[in-house]
Amino acid sequence: MIKRVSILGILALTLTxxxxxxxxxxxxxxxxxxSLGVLLVAAARAGDIEGAVVAAIIGYGWDLFSGLPVGMSVAPAVAILVVVRVLSQGVEIAGFLQLFILGALCAVLHGACCLGMIVVSGSAVDLSKWYSLGAIVRQGIMAALVAPPVFALGEWLDKMLVKERGELEVWLS
Amino acid sequence: MFSIFRRYRELLVVSALIALPLLLFLAGTKEAGERGVVDKAVITVFSPIQKAVTWTVHGAQDIWFGYLYLVGVREENKELRAEILQLRSLALQADEVMLENERLRELVDFKERLGLETVPAGIIAIGAVPAFSRSIRVGKGVGDGISLGDPVITPKGVVGRVVAAGPGWADVMLLSDPNSAVPVVSSRTRTRATVRGTGDMTTAVLDHAARTDDLSEGDLLVTSGTGGIFPRGLPVAEVQEIRRRPHGMFQRGEVSPLVDLTRLEEVLVLVDYREDQEDMPPVVKEGS
Structure with missing residues (x-):
């Protein structure tokens, strides 16, 4: 029932x-x-709730494996998923160019969100070296490059192991 | 209430997933690095993957950099070996140049002492089997004034005579050639004889010496000046053995050429000698 969430979540944590x-x-x-590629898979193939949970796991993984305060990346990750799903109304989440652009956009959004949260919270954690503007752009380019192959891997796994879309929604309903 | 949840469940779940972590973060309930039980469990599960990746990367780095290092060492080793060979070669060349310098100095001194017109020439070829070669080729020829029959000598003595010459080369029949016959006299007793080649580079025969003449082992034989080829007084050979027979006109013997014919490198060719030989004094003081 929660196969997709488990598969994509484990894949995202493993990749992180x-x-x-x-x-x-x-x-x-x-x-x-x-793991941004996995988030794009969730945005493209999972239901709203499934996707949001996968995004939350991805954000949790970013925090957990990066030594950030847990929770810092969760809300931005879910927000990014929402943005991507909104964008997916007009842009198909498939093809190298789209994934390249979405990957870069997601990375930049995440960086911007984190910077915003640091500013808002007045966090004692010195994240300026990670989330400077230059670093955000650099990470955006890197994310754009790796997003298409990771998306392909996630999509392949999802197609292999999960037959239907929105299992969690069905279960919840 | 439940129907409202069912109706807006997506919106509610997504909103909760955004709001709750945000609130938790802003509330500052957890500092960076502070981990709960679930966090520790997740890290424990995934840490082997991280270890495996780190081990693989470090292993690959070790292999790669180790390989590069070995390649570097091998290249350096090759360069050093090449350098050693080059230096050895240079050292040998230096030795060779020094020896050549000595030989040439000796040749020049001899040439000045000789007082005859000479052409110094280097050996450019010998017979394929040096032990049996009876002629050599020098790198000077008719263009340098060399002509057929010119005597060829070194500071140590007679080498032979020119038997063929071209524009830049000349063939020299060595003293050891069976066709070579050099009229000599003993520097000690003035006994006349002929040194004839045998084909052997180290030994020649003494011929045409009267049986009653005084010749003994160790006598120095110099050119007699007769025959019109060699000037008088050039060292030719040393008597090794005398065989006097009880009958006949001549005694025979074995002599060894003073010049080591197997190790020639530079020679002097006496040019235009025969034309004025009548007036020539002995070129080397006999007995010296």
Whole structure:
């Protein structure tokens, strides 16, 4: 019943864990939002609730594996999903170019949201080095590059393992 | 109430997923790095993946950088080996140049002492089997004034004579050639004889020495000046053995050429000698 949420959630957490390990092992400065592609899959294939839960898991993973205060990325991730779903009314979430642009947009949105939350909360956590404007743009480009292949992987898994759309909605109803 | 939830369930769930974490974050209930039980459980589940990725990346880095390092060391090793070979070659060349310098200095001194017109020439070819070669080719020819029959010498003594010459080369029949016959006298007793080649580079025979003449082992034989080829007084060979037979006109013996014919590198060709030989004094003081 919650197969899609589990599959996409585990995939997102795994990708985030892999990403953070890669960043550490390779000594890279900024992340590349590997799991954004999964968020795009959720936006494209899952129902509203399923997608929102998957987005919340993705945001939770970002916080958990990045050492951020848990909750900081959850609301932005769900908000990003909502934005993407709204955009999907006019733009099909498929094809390299669309995914490239959406990936970049999602990364920039997440960065902007985090900056906003830091400003609003007056957080003691020094996130300025991660969420400076330059870093947001750089991460946007990286996210744009990795979004299409990760989307393809997530979509393939979803098609393989989940037959119907909106299982959670059915269960809740 | 429940029907309202069912009607707006998507909106409510999504709103809750945005609002609750936002409120929790803004309330500051958890600091960065502070983890609850669920957080720890999730990290515990996924930490093996992170370890595996880190181990793989570090392993790949170790292999890659180790390989590059080894490649670098190998390249450096090759360069150093090449450098060593080059330096060795240079050292050998330096030795060779020094030896050549000594030889040429000796040749120049000899040439000045000789007082005859000479053409210094380097050996450019010898027979394919040096031990049996009876002629050499020098790098000077008729363009340098060399002509057929010109004597060829070194500071140590007679080498042979020119038997063929071209524009930039000349072939020299060595003393060891069986066709070579050099009239000599003993520097000690003035006994006349002929040194004839045998084909052997290290030994020649003494011929046409009267049986009663005084010749003994160790005698130095110099050119007699007769025959019109070689000037008088050039060292030719040293007597090694004398064989006197009880009958006959001549005694025979074995002599060894003073010049090592197997190790020639530079020679002097006496040019235009025969034309004025009548007036020539002995070119080397006999007995010196």
């Amino acid at each position: 864990a892999v990403e953070t390990a890669l960043l550490s092992a390779l000594g890279l400065g900024g992340g590349f939002y590997l």
